Amino acid sequence: xxxxxxxxxxxxxxxxxxxxxxxxxxxxxxxxxxxxxxxxxxxxxxxxxxxxxxxxxxxxxxxxxxxxxxxxxxxxxxxxxxxxxxxxxxxxxxxxxxxxxxxxxxxxxxxxxxxxxxxxxxxxxxxxxxxxxxxxxxxxxxxxxxxxxxxxxxxxxxxxxxxxxxxxxxxxxxxxxxxxxxxxxxxxxxxxxxxxxxxxxxxxxxxxxxxxxxxxxxxxxxxxxxxxxxxxxxxxxxxxxxxxxxxxxxxxxxxxxxxxxxxxxxxxxxxxxxxxxxxxxxxxxxxxxxxxxxxxxxxxxxxxxxxxxxxxxxxxxxxxxxxxxxxxxxxxxxxxxxxxxxxxxxxxxxxxxxxxxxx
Amino acid sequence: xxxxxxxxxxxxxxxxxxxxxxxxxxxxxxxxxxxxxxxxxxxxxxxxxxxxxxxxxxxxxxxxxxxxxxxxxxxxxxxxxxxxxxxxxxxxxxxxxxxxxxxxxxxxxxxxxxxxxxxxxxxxxxxxxxxxxxxxxxxxxxxxxxxxxxxxxxxxxxxxxxxxxxxxxxxxxxxxxxxxxxxxxxxxxxxxxxxxxxxxxxxxxxxxxxxxxxxxxxxxxxxxxxxxxxxxxxxxxxxxxxxxxxxxxxxxxxxxxxxxxxxxxxxxxxxxxxxxxxxxxxxxxxxxxxxxxxxxxxxxxxxxxxxxxxxxxxxxxxxxxxxxxxxxxxxxxxxxxxxxxxxxxxxxxxxxxxxxxxxxxxxxxxxxxx
Numbered sequence: 001x002x003x004x005x006x007x008x009x010x011x012x013x014x015x016x017x018x019x020x021x022x023x024x025x026x027x028x029x030x031x032x033x034x035x036x037x038x039x040x041x042x043x044x045x046x047x048x049x050x051x052x053x054x055x056x057x058x059x060x061x062x063x064x065x066x067x068x069x070x071x072x073x074x075x076x077x078x079x080x081x082x083x084x085x086x087x088x089x090x091x092x093x094x095x096x097x098x099x100x101x102x103x104x105x106x107x108x109x110x111x112x113x114x115x116x117x118x119x120x121x122x123x124x125x126x127x128x129x130x131x132x133x134x135x136x137x138x139x140x141x142x143x144x145x146x147x148x149x150x151x152x153x154x155x156x157x158x159x160x161x162x163x164x165x166x167x168x169x170x171x172x173x174x175x176x177x178x179x180x181x182x183x184x185x186x187x188x189x190x191x192x193x194x195x196x197x198x199x200x201x202x203x204x205x206x207x208x209x210x211x212x213x214x215x216x217x218x219x220x221x222x223x224x225x226x227x228x229x230x231x232x233x234x235x236x237x238x239x240x241x242x243x244x245x246x247x248x249x250x251x252x253x254x255x256x257x258x259x260x261x262x263x264x265x266x267x268x269x270x271x272x273x274x275x276x277x278x279x280x281x282x283x284x285x286x287x288x289x290x291x292x293x294x295x296x297x298x299x300x301x302x303x304x305x306x307x308x309x310x311x312x313x314x315x316x317x318x319x320x321x322x323x324x325x326x327x328x329x330x331x332x333x334x335x336x337x338x339x340x341x342x343x344x345x346x347x348x349x350x351x352x353x354x355x356x357x358x359x
Numbered sequence: 360x361x362x363x364x365x366x367x368x369x370x371x372x373x374x375x376x377x378x379x380x381x382x383x384x385x386x387x388x389x390x391x392x393x394x395x396x397x398x399x400x401x402x403x404x405x406x407x408x409x410x411x412x413x414x415x416x417x418x419x420x421x422x423x424x425x426x427x428x429x430x431x432x433x434x435x436x437x438x439x440x441x442x443x444x445x446x447x448x449x450x451x452x453x454x455x456x457x458x459x460x461x462x463x464x465x466x467x468x469x470x471x472x473x474x475x476x477x478x479x480x481x482x483x484x485x486x487x488x489x490x491x492x493x494x495x496x497x498x499x500x501x502x503x504x505x506x507x508x509x510x511x512x513x514x515x516x517x518x519x520x521x522x523x524x525x526x527x528x529x530x531x532x533x534x535x536x537x538x539x540x541x542x543x544x545x546x547x548x549x550x551x552x553x554x555x556x557x558x559x560x561x562x563x564x565x566x567x568x569x570x571x572x573x574x575x576x577x578x579x580x581x582x583x584x585x586x587x588x589x590x591x592x593x594x595x596x597x598x599x600x601x602x603x604x605x606x607x608x609x610x611x612x613x614x615x616x617x618x619x620x621x622x623x624x625x626x627x628x629x630x631x632x633x634x635x636x637x638x639x640x641x642x643x644x645x646x647x648x649x650x651x652x653x654x655x656x657x658x659x660x661x662x663x664x665x666x667x668x669x670x671x672x673x674x675x676x677x678x679x680x681x682x683x684x685x686x687x688x689x690x691x692x693x694x695x696x697x698x699x700x701x702x703x704x705x706x707x708x709x710x711x712x713x714x715x716x717x718x719x720x721x722x723x724x725x726x727x728x729x
Contacts, residue, residue, distance in 0.1 A: 325556065
């Protein structure tokens, strides 16, 4: 890491030197640095998402007693890049009678909303995209931008001029709005424990001997943990909550009428959302970038690695669930959210409050 | 001025199929939905019509056999059975005991294979995709056995009028016994994975109710009618071949919902295993073929032969005018009759239920359209 930081300091000094020489304001260097960080994170996320698509196919393969992709590249590794390339080259079809603007903007908004969430994720002790700033309402921000994505889905469903798409979009709107509530209730419990909305603070308050400081070890946070993962699974539309795109019922839900890279955007964004769930889940309950061997890490493994490993474990868990369970029906899904998860969420808040006050 | 404001709602008409992931082929359903509730469903059939019955009038009795495979492709052995039974009835031939055993074995193996496809596609319909591949893994073992017997994996052309194409290969019974050994534990596995799953149960229980009266008046047969509490199985009601000598139960569930139909099929797989085990034990030695004239010219007359297919009463109605070709052939298609009860089952269903109900009827479009 020291080598890296030496390079960045050197680069920065050099750039500042150039700016002084030609009379460019120093702000330009900052903007360049932010842009670099943003672009590298988006590139990283897209790469990881491509890997996740591959991973999902491999995991489903192992669950289903088959191998998954094997032909393109060693053990099928190039399968998803090739698929993405194919999607890029495919014709973009806008159905007759569709609202062209909404049809185009839908996937874009969905994608942008997902990418915005990555801004505040604390990759390491001092690293978010906004570099020196650990946004003091980080977790609030993540949930806020996540709900913007729903608008993209509704735009896509409405703009497609297809009844199946519309049904899918209606379903996803109802579902994602409903499940945001229990998810936030679960998050509130963590916020109460950490006494902060900042993701960096939440991670820091999980410091402890080895991995014992993590919130997943505190019994009063087990209920929020379960709630969070159930609600988050629903938020990212995965089995058993994948009714917005229930293939056997709605053909493909809101993206029925999409082809080419617009479809690709939906597809990638879904996995980007899954990754965010993994990252946020790891940050909230599993100590984020903290090393399980005590901090600072005795093996000098960067925190970035630990965060990734934890997020990956969560994502694999979600995939495992996906390929095992059947799907709930719409009314059952709503009943689960409003009759079970939300009361349970209030109960969880109550328990955490009592524990924090009296224990 | 009234203060009351009303939102005007309208029912939505959607076209489901013929290209739709869960219509099991090319069924087309015209739905009228109120939000997510189904108000009316009208099935439109005929997209897979292949003139199965008319073709028979242009072919000799032997030539039609491969076509019988292609009608209801998941139950090829069962179709052949119904067809050769009908022709043999016309000719007044009784197959040899060994042949009867082998035919029953093939029909029961095919029943298991067909129910496995049902099991998997139902899992697919309710969103449990992996079950499909587990079921196909088991079906693969059966298909290998069929291949050993007939050289074909799906459309066998194994039965002949008066017998079989060939006797069983030497190691067939060992292979089958091996399959029968491990298969019941696999059924338990599916039971744990799918049938006992809470989500699955909540999707299936109380959904798609069919009363016994409706079932009978629509002519519903097979697992569907037994799921409505009517104990009707051709293997018992009009027992053919060696079935009277075999021990097996006819599972009947009285609930009448999709879950009951599902449980009937799950139990039937176990019963078929029982039947097959007895067959392997008792299989007599001897000839498989009886002498049949090269040119089959039955005396003028008509006949009706029926067998219990995985989907219900599969009947073959034949009229002979004394020539080499049938004057008329008619298939009594179980899926066709079962499908008639579908709109009744879909009363007050959710869109998602419709798919589950359709899965629980276990239709084969080739069987409906013929």
